[in-house]
Amino acid sequence: MNKDTISSSARRPSRDMVQMDSFASSSSTTSSKGHKNIGSKDDSDIESDGGKYHSGKSLHDDSDLSNDVHGEVGKGLQRNLQARHLTMISLGGTIGTGLFLASGSSIATAGPGYSQIAYSLIGTMVFCFMSSLGEMATYLPITGSINAYGTRFFDPALGFMLGWVYWFSWSVTLATELVASSLIISYWIPQEKCPGWVWALVFITILTSLNMTSVRAYGETEYWLSLIKVLAVIVFIIVGFVYIGGAIGTPVPGAPTPGPQVFDMDPFHGGFVALFSIFLNAGFSFQGAELVGIAAGETKNPRKNVPRAIKQVFWRILMFYVLTILIIGMTIPYNDPDLANAEGDIRQSPFTRVFVQAGISIGGDIMNAVILVAVLSAGNSGLYASSRALHTLSQEGNAPKFFGYINRHGVPVYCVLATALIGCLAFIVSLPQIGQGQAYNWLLALASTTGFIAWLGIAFCHIRFRMAYKAQGRSLQDLPFVSNLYPFGPIYTIVVCLVILFGQGYTAFQPFSIKMFLSAYVTLPFVFILYFGNKFWSKTKILRLVDVDLDTGRSYVEISSSGKREDNDENEVKKSWFRRTLGLVF
Template sequence: MKDEIAHGEAFPSEKYEDAQALEDDIATGHNGEQGLQRNLKARHLAMISLGGTIGTGLFLASGGSIAEGGPGSSQVAYCLIGTMVYCFMSSLGEMATYLPISGSLNAYGTRFFDPALGFTLGWTYWLSWSVTLATELVASSVIISYWIPLETCPGWVWAVVFIVVLTALNLVSVKAFGETEYWLSLIKVLAVAIFIVVGFLYLGGAVGAPNPVPKPGPEIFKMEPFKGGFAALFSIFLNAGFSFQGAELVGIAAGETKNPRKNVPRAIRQVFWRIIMFYVLTILIIGMCIPHDDEALANSDGDIKSSPFTRVFTNAGISVGADIMNAVILIAILSAGNSGLYASSRALHTLAKEGNAPRFFGYVNRHGVPVWCVLATSLVGCLAFIISLPQVGQGAAYDWLLSISSTTGFISWLGIAFCHIRFRMAYKAQGRSIKDLPFVSKLYPFGPIYTLIVCLVILFGQGYFAFSAEKIEVKAVLSAYVTLPFVLILYFGNKFWAKTKILRLVDVDLDTGRSTIDVTTSTEEPKSKAATWWRRAVGVLF
């Protein structure tokens, strides 16, 4: 046993007197030195993945999507992105179950294809979530202004407050992060579930005004369902993509999850059809309850009263809907910011361990927290301070940040699909049996190929509207494509600087560190006490 465990580079056996001591240390989430710890439970992982995709993209941007493209185009866009998310998550699940590594996205790029790809994916993913953190903090100041006007308290004050709170939560321990995210995500999920129920009651005439005009249902949906044509559909894809970002947190968190061989597949099987259900039903209800030509639906001024969720509650006769949804959206913002800070800090930590970032970012304290990575990401989140200042203007800066976050997110998904193809090719080239994988993606090879095609079409087609206008809109073109040259510079720049080479399939390392995972999963988690009735109910529903 001792010699087998020694193959795992993160668990040097010479630090232990016997194999049993090492096995006990791994089972408790430690590795004999200060490092990341496996303290996330199955319920944390499931709710992190589910709640990570429910944020301002759903609560606020969904109304703008319907206003721009109509309910039909919005339904098509969200369904397409939803099925693509399921495909790449199945791919990530296969790799993350076989080799659960914190910051797995860049680690897989380095191991399965080319160190330059790992470098590129790592820094792109870090930028994506760091910018997302900034966008969520900007949104927080807008939401708070519903209760406290900006004239009374400037938006940057709330940005400071929230970034201090989120940084503190991430600096305590990964268990504190998981527990906080679990409860925040649970509130969001319950809010969406209640919205779906209220929406169907309103559509059926059980609640709301006796004779609303226009009458909710087919009468509203048939009002130009595919407004704006093909160009509008493309513009919705970015909003839909931004809304779904966060699903890949399962793979990022796998390296700090207890018994990943069991819990990662469970999270994927239990979560993603529910994500698709939430989004598809939500867009359907909004599209059938609120006319697409409703001026308030676009939410151009950021007023919470024009949130589609709030509008449906108000139309259904729930007068306190605005206050309730305001609180829920604020929770969604904090949750998304919390997830963003966690994900980006782990990506930066992995970059440091691979030698692609300054070495001090590899430091982890005794609680398993990469302190300097968390602080560095928080500094990027401080961009929210600048763009929340009235002198700069929230709208334009927020749109740019949203575009960067969305496009870098699609690039990360591209990386997952490509790495899965390389993983399978290497696995086959080395004469291994697919039956030996702890979790097999049944969608291969269709899933990763479908993901690659959809992501590439969206990335290169998002500027179609700007080019199709009578006069080319330079600002729109730059907003759409500014990240693509950045990614190319990262890849080819690192390849030139570090003289990296594309790995041959037979040379791909499929074993290092894997034996330590086998030891971890061989130690079963102690059976928990009988769950209370409300925990069982939550488990069945979510």
């Protein structure tokens, strides 16, 4: 296969485009802030009409991400994530406490029928924005892509806002995982014997150490943690259907029989208001799927692996969520007082309940351990995603320069440490000894809606990308991956996210509660302050479509050499029937 060529526009900066460090090519260029970007240079550099690219490497691999402020020029983020890592990273970010714990609450609120509708509708929206992300991430596989695309395709102020919002969201989410981990451990070891903060400290140390080694170590860890979760969900689905079929379990006298009898008790409980409320909750459960785009800049052969991961992740997540909600709705009555998990007791997880009802006495211990793995996996993904977002902000000049430092293993160490520190501070605020956790509740409210803002940003950036692509006279046939859902997909995503963002606080008006109102909408003013504040301070401008830079930083993969080598690494040339079967599931 012939190598791609570099267009002349890649060597000529757009007139109004703000040149930033993270988008510099391997040639030495000067940004609008006067910083000079120096890329690595070796014998494999190939000259082409005055331009330069690395044989078998991306222009974004080890050049524009290697601006080490402490002098180790030539060291950058490394493409060491394989296809299996990429898939499990996205799965790990979505299959977590939202599925294992909150799914029962959704059924208790609106019944199993409305729950199926809500999770299915949100799942289709996730597929739409994942398709949009796939098109952009395949064309421009940039680490920290969510904020990078905002800067690149619309306005540097948008990238500034998305980057800081996304970093804050995952940093605080890391703290929530630490809180959850301490609660889960108390299932075996009461907090009277060992305080929860001790376990939180142990877990944050483990997660930070894993993220400090190398991106491959992170990917490998996330692969196995996510694999455990996937296996647990599959076993749950199998046990659930066998239990519904009557093959296992002992019927309870006077209780409804598992199956249609339980489901039909009140499948559409609570009316439209209940449906709308769990529609919001279902959206939160799917957050994390966008991690594919964050990790694209450190993935081998992104043109092949990113679209594959996006397609696989959507169907697997949708299957897991839909089947899980169906089984819970057919085995546990919606009005079961323990289903809502109002006390936050891990023992009342609907997964645990189904195992116990099916006669598997050790189900509580097994599922509690799996939930702990889910929490650690989500924390692992959060630490990775937020550190890369902060690194991209530094490369763009929107965060202190020292956050751009990358060690010899390709890890932005200061970004990882800063994120871990913020997570620890948020966890400390959550302790009952400090204000009964009230400050932490505000932090959590501030972070709860930022995932939808990120999805909004992805959809909007895709529209701008396509408009700029068309305005510059380019052909869709040249795109490595084309989203067939455009323009419906991003428009649908924007509409759904706006409904969620502005409709989530509807309960604050019946009757009006200032506390609930602020808790629901306190995030939105900060979003506008970040965007317009940066726009005013940095004097940024909305880019004209013809001036959007669609070339700098593109990944030019030499398929004839590196592509085949990566295929061999993944053992994709010759697979046994057993490995092909596993590939369909995992």
